[in-house]
Amino acid sequence: MDGEVDGACGTPPLAVLAARQGARIILPPEKTWPFNPSYGIIATQRLIRESPSLLVDFLKLHEDACNLLRKHPKEAAQLVHSVMKIIDEDFAREVFRVSPKYCASLPDEYIDCTLAFMPALREMRYLARDLAQEEVFYTTAIEKVHTGRHHYDSQ
Numbered sequence: 001m002d003g004e005v006d007g008a009c010g011t012p013p014l015a016v017l018a019a020r021q022g023a024r025i026i027l028p029p030e031k032t033w034p035f036n037p038s039y040g041i042i043a044t045q046r047l048i049r050e051s052p053s054l055l056v057d058f059l060k061l062h063e064d065a066c067n068l069l070r071k072h073p074k075e076a077a078q079l080v081h082s083v084m085k086i087i088d089e090d091f092a093r094e095v096f097r098v099s100p101k102y103c104a105s106l107p108d109e110y111i112d113c114t115l116a117f118m119p120a121l122r123e124m125r126y127l128a129r130d131l132a133q134e135e136v137f138y139t140t141a142i143e144k145v146h147t148g149r150h151h152y153d154s155q
Helices: 012-020 045-050 052-071 073-083 089-098 108-116 118-123 140-145
Strands: none
Touching: 012 089, 045 052, 052 073, 052 140, 073 089, 108 118
């Protein structure tokens, strides 16, 4: 009513922009909804059946990109700036700092969180029935690319 925003949630770039405008970030992503089902790589049955090596190659590139963001944020920020001049390196580094730490792994926590979202999808009529885990997640390619522990909580 007073024209001020008391609270908001949004993407990491929005959080960085808001912080630059004087907002205070109270809850980082890992504190609000860890392993939330907002992120995923979608592969069709046709791709899985006809081009499984293409999916594995893509996941390797994805893992490499995630590792670059996590392990070498300065170099990643320089690369982002070189491709998208409107984004300065400092802004990109800050976004990487507050962003969830993704990787090609598919931890049980992510699967459980996503499956727990199914009742809401049924209620909104996006799903007619519950789906089995195997209908939602194809883990064979992921298991070839990322064998160790996930990096979602790495800092």
